[in-house]
Amino acid sequence: MLPVPSYLLRVELEDRPGSLGSLAVALGSVGADILSLDVVERAAGYAIDDLVVELPPGAMPDMLITAAENLNGVYVDSIRPHTGLLDAHRELELIDHVAAADGRLQRLQVLADEAPKVLRVGWCTVVTLTDSGPQRLVGSSGAPETQAAETPWLPLARAEALDASAQWVPQVWRDMDTTLAAAPLSDPSTAVVLGRPGGPAFRPSEVARLGYLAGIVTTIIG
Numbered sequence: 001m002l003p004v005p006s007y008l009l010r011v012e013l014e015d016r017p018g019s020l021g022s023l024a025v026a027l028g029s030v031g032a033d034i035l036s037l038d039v040v041e042r043a044a045g046y047a048i049d050d051l052v053v054e055l056p057p058g059a060m061p062d063m064l065i066t067a068a069e070n071l072n073g074v075y076v077d078s079i080r081p082h083t084g085l086l087d088a089h090r091e092l093e094l095i096d097h098v099a100a101a102d103g104r105l106q107r108l109q110v111l112a113d114e115a116p117k118v119l120r121v122g123w124c125t126v127v128t129l130t131d132s133g134p135q136r137l138v139g140s141s142g143a144p145e146t147q148a149a150e151t152p153w154l155p156l157a158r159a160e161a162l163d164a165s166a167q168w169v170p171q172v173w174r175d176m177d178t179t180l181a182a183a184p185l186s187d188p189s190t191a192v193v194l195g196r197p198g199g200p201a202f203r204p205s206e207v208a209r210l211g212y213l214a215g216i217v218t219t220i221i222g
Helices: 020-026 060-071 089-100 105-120 171-175 203-220
Strands: 006-014 033-043 045-056 074-081 123-130 133-139 161-164 179-185 187-196
Touching: 006 020, 020 033, 020 045, 020 060, 033 203, 045 123, 060 074, 089 105, 105 123, 105 133, 105 187, 105 203, 123 203, 179 203, 187 203
Parallel strands: none
Antiparallel strands: 006 045, 006 074, 033 045, 123 133, 123 187, 161 179, 179 187
């Protein structure tokens, strides 16, 4: 039996009654099954939602884009393969796992390992600025082997999206159209860095969420 593929679909749609229902009907018309929904951001007149969607074996993900964008006021920001359901309590679970780990470095490793799934990114690292330049303390399994030789954005005062086209960004990261965000961890010279190859760009709400999570982890690791 062929595995059932699932995708993470990020859509921008009008924030009005019935818009999400219309989207569900449109996706269902091409055989898609919505497994979960996560609200990323809401603003005046529109919403950004992440949907985990299953397609029948052999169906092409482009069908999702066509079905969604046939509706007025709907724009597909990105679509990418996804494994595992979205969980409303995933931040709390990550925090619990960090707190249960032994020692600072192991706690940072747990953060790096679990943050990609929690924050829907490709990879996570923790870097610190030393007298000899930036040093990667830990990284997730998907973190690129190529590291940044410079981090002119450190020290960092608050969570922010980084300029992914800047000269300090390794070329291989730019070739993969990797969007970046970072937040200070423990001190301004140490930061947790998120990479999202292929995008989409980090929304202000996602950056704020990263900063909130980094602040809690900072309290835990001391």
